[in-house]
Structures are given as structure tokens and as C-alpha cells.
Amino acid sequence: MLLFSDVAAVFDELEKRSGRLEMTDILAELFKKAKGNEIGELVYIMQGIIAPPYSGIDVGIGERFAIDAIAAASGYTKMQVEENYKKSGDLGDTVEKLLEKRKQTALFTSEMNINYVYDAMMHISIAGGTGSQEQKIKHLTELLNNASPLEARFLVRFVLGRLRLGVGDPTILDAISVAHAGDKSLREPLERAYNVCADMGYVAREFYKDPKSIEKFKVQPFKPLMPALAERLSTPKEIIDKIGKCGVEMKYDGLRLQCHKKENQVEIYSRKLEKMAHMFPDIVETIKKLKAKEIIFEGEALAYNAKKKRYYSFQETMHRRRKHGIEAMAKEFPLNVFVFDILYLNGKDLTNEPYKQRREKIKKMFRGKILKASKSSLVSKAEKLDEIFEESLAEGLEGIMAKDLAAPYTAGKRKFAWIKLKKSYGKAVDTVDGVIVGYYLGRGTRAEFEFGGLLIAVYNSDNGKLETVAKIGSGFTEEEMRELKEKLEKIKTEKAPKNLDYNIEPEFWVEPKYVIEVAFDDITISSIHTCGKKNEKGYALRFPRMAKIREDKSIKEITTSEEVIAMFNLQK
Ligand code: ATP
Secondary structure (H helix, E strand, O other): OOEHHHHHHHHHHHHHOOOHHHHHHHHHHHHHHOOOOOHHHHHHHHHOOOOOHHHOOOOOOOHHHHHHHHHHHHOOOHHHHHHHHHHHOOHHHHHHHHHHOOOOOOOOOOOOEHHHHHHHHHHHHHOOOOOHHHHHHHHHHHHHHHOOHHHHHHHHHHHOOOOOOOOOHHHHHHHHHHHHHOOHHHHHHHHHHHHHHOOHHHHHHHHHHOHHHHHHOOOOOOOOOOOOEEEEOOOHHHHHHHHOOEEEEEEOOOEEEEEEEEOOEEEEEOOOOOEOHHHOHHHHHHHHOOOOOEEEEEEEEEEEEOOOOEEOOHHHHHHHHHHHOHHHHHHHOOEEEEEEEEEEEOOEEOOOOOHHHHHHHHHHHOEOOOEEEOOEEEEOOHHHHHHHHHHHHHOOOOEEEEEEOOOOOOOOOEEEEEEEEEOOOOOOOOOEEEEEEEEEOOOHHHHHHOOOEEEEEEEEOOOOEEEEEEEEOOOOOHHHHHHHHHHHHHOEEOOOOOOEEOOOOOOEEEOOOOEEEEEOOEEEEEOOOOEEEEOOEEEEEEOOEEEEEOOOOOHHHOOEHHHHHHHHHHHO
């Protein structure tokens, strides 16, 4: 039986380390101790969740309630808890300290195992309806009453959604492999399994039941896949040189949807794998009518005005929907889904089929009014590719996607199976999706909103750190400024995020949560920013400005420092 005290001791150890290899070994030792009925729970807790993101089950307790529970369990007043929190900047540290000095001896202290802790967390998450906050506080207080100070540190961080052990998904997968095989040889099949179901707890459980099952892991309806991602190149010629004759598709600037159907049941997942069916009743009805009994496909949703031959970006579509109402909009600017991939059909996993074959199925199956195959042509010459690119811009689209005809669906990976060419290349090198880690107050006219700018970081996947890449002061509308200020105030923190590498400090730090797309002129070498830092020099965005808030992207999907360096090299 895996005791939570052992788990907490390992978490404590992990926090003191930063090398990936070391962390993998420490974790592997822990995984060896876990049984088949514990590994899933342990993995979820390590990821800071209790169920996969698409389950909609979220622990999310607010700071105020956590403070109530800490006060109840420690015997200190709420004010004393708050005072200590102001000093420490971390409620996990606060509860640990206060429990060490615990005034009331708990009536009952028993050792907690991982399943007990997991079940309690599940109770906290699903408590709903009237009095649910009291219920949550009660459950958390009970847990803290049974916890040692060290255990409490991690329990509180977990319920606040701030566990952040500095252990990414790749390290967890490596450690499962090392625990079982003694080396990383099983990392690849484990990773593939994870990428096709986006549920690491489930993969770990299946693996513990039968390690071989991982090699035969199949795509299934209602287990969404991690989306495949595109690499970038800057000219048509480079694309043809790289993948030869390819399928060239329009790149639609809509909302990416992953649609699942089994019999009469339909679900739609966003790019972040959140459930979206409730937002698109019209699309759901159309999917229900598809002949296929079971199917998973992906497409881009956006409005199209056939008369004017004009596409509307998803943001514009949603804005108009709000303004004119869904029904009026649905008539005038009906929402289309341009289907660009098919991943599963009637019991058959298609992700390993070459793209050429998947494309043929798409062409046959999606010819409707709402669900349409994305526009695509076979191209073997750079001139032809350039022509299609220009055509896409003329129609108001973002550019094109070139697809390797022989490639499988590369779930969860950025690969040259898909290459994007966008209009900004050549002038500006694309955009960067970064996470906000801090903000500055406004000056002059902006003082009214008390909001002046943002400090943005990207992710270094080599060492698991966030690294700053830009300070943005422009590109916002007044409405966006107001909205952002409100959002950021709620997630202010006393100290910098734990895994952030930084040389400059903003006026306020915030929890890394909101992803924004940043436009810029080019990338320069910088002594201020830490992105991709080597010998005290990092990379930074020149003339950065906000393009939009990317609500559809999670912090796990932000641009990596390696990508910024690749963009810098493309620029040359
Ligand atoms: P960008 O910001 O350039 O849109 P991104 O970071 O959102 O990129 P990428 O994987 O780099 O994601 O670019 C691919 C995105 O383009 C997909 O996520 C999808 O939403 C969209 N897309 C539009 N048209 C297509 C198409 N025909 N095939 C594949 N993806 C498409």
C-alpha cells in the first residue's frame, strides 16, 4: 500500500532537484512501489489533476476557502493564516509552518494512503449544489487534520491547482518505463498511448495490468486525441524540398474541433480537449446524421458567406453571433466545419494510415452543407504552391498547410507531417504563444485602467523552465485591457512562478495561466530575456504586441524556447 507520506517525501525531494535524469530515477523508485490500483491515482495527482481535462472534473478550491480549512485544522485564526501567507507567498508553505506549531492536537490522526487522499480530492471536486463550499472546506479540513506538515504543504498546493513539481508529462512517462524495464525503452509506446487518449492515469493503469497492451493501444470514441501540430517553414521551395509532392490545404483561421460519434451519441472537443458539444447544437445534429456508426474526425469551424465568398475568422464569427443572436447568424453566416483529418472509422484506428488514404475517405464522406472536406490539391512544384498560397490570402484566409502524403496522424506532436506557411513569413516571422507571468501598471491615459503591460514567457522543454521572451505594452483594445486586468488581479502572487527563469521583475507576478498570441517584427539576441539562454544571452521578440488572447490553448501548449530559436534561424 502506497502511503501518502512516502509520496510527499518524494515530492519534497523532487522540488530540490532540477536535473531530468535525477528526477526520473527518483520517480521511478516511487512508481515501483505503486500497485495496479494505485498507479492511476498517483499519476493524476502528480499531474495536478484528478481526472483527464475533458472529464470536466476540476479540484479548484479558491484561496479563501483553503484559508478557512487551514485555520480550522491548525487552530490559528484566519487573520493569522493570512498574515503568514503574505510573508511566505505560498499557502502550501503557510500550512506547513502553522501545522508544525499546531495549537490543537488533532483528535484523530491516521496514516493516509494514496487512494484515501485521491478519494477525498474527488469528493472535494464533485461536491456541488447549495452548501457545497462548506462541504469542500469540511473535506479539506479533515484531510489536513490527518496530515503531517509536509503532506499538508502538497495537499494545499494541489487543491489550489498549484502543485507544480517541475515534473512534466515526458518525465512521468520516462519514469514509468524505467520503473518497469530499467530503461527508457518503453517511453515511445507509452507516449503514443498517452497521445491517442490524453489520459495518463488510464494509460498507466492499463500498462500495470498488461505492459504489452500499450503496444496495441487504439484510438477510441470519447477518448480525445492530443492534436497533431504543424512545423513552420518560410518558403514554398523549402516545403517541396522537405516533403516533395504534397497535399496543400487552405489554412482556416477558425476553431479547431475534434468530433466523436458513436451510434446516436456525439461529443465535440476543443483544442484544449474541453467538451464543446453544448456550444454547437447545429453541428452536433449534422454529425448525428452521418452514415458512419462510429467516427472521429477533426476540422476547423468558421462562418462562410457564400455570396461574398468570404470567410470570417472564428473570433469575428463569435463576435457576430453574440451581437446578432445565434439563429439569425446561423442563417446569414452559417458555421461550417472544414474537415481536415479522420482518425477513426467504425472500429478502425486510422492514425497509422498514410495521410493520402485518410484524405480519400474525407473527400468521400464530407460533402454536406455544414461538414465539408477542407480544400486541398496535390502539388509537386513550388510555383504551384505559391499560387495556392496567394489564392488563400485573397479569400481572407491565413495561408496554407502542406501535408506529407505518407505521414501518419502525429497525435500530440509538432512534426513535418504538416507544414504551415502563413502570410506573416518574410516580414514578421509568425507569432509566438506565450504565457503571462507578470504585469505592469499603467501610466498616463492608461492609468485609468491601472494596466500598462505584460511580461511574457515561453517554455524550455529541455529543462522544464519558463523563460521570459517579451514585455508587451501595445496591441490591446480598452476592452481587452480591462478584461485582462480583472483576470490578472485574481491570480496575483507574492513571488515569481517557481519554475521561471528571469532577469527582470514586473510590478506584479501572476500565476502562469493565460496564454496570449504575440506578434512581433523579428527576434533578437537579448541580455534581458532568458529565452534559450546561453552564456548570459537569450532571445527576445522585437516590437512585440498583443495579437489575441488564446483561450483555446492551455499553458502546456505554449511556444517552446527551441521554437523561438528555430524562428530566429529562419529569419536569417
Ligand atoms: P497558428 O497559431 O499558426 O494557428 P497554432 O499554434 O494554433 O498555430 P499549429 O499546430 O501551429 O497551431 O497550426 C495548426 C493549426 O491550424 C491547427 O491547430 C488548426 O487549428 C489550424 N488549421 C487550419 N486549417 C487547417 C488544415 N487544413 N489542416 C490542419 N490544421 C488546420
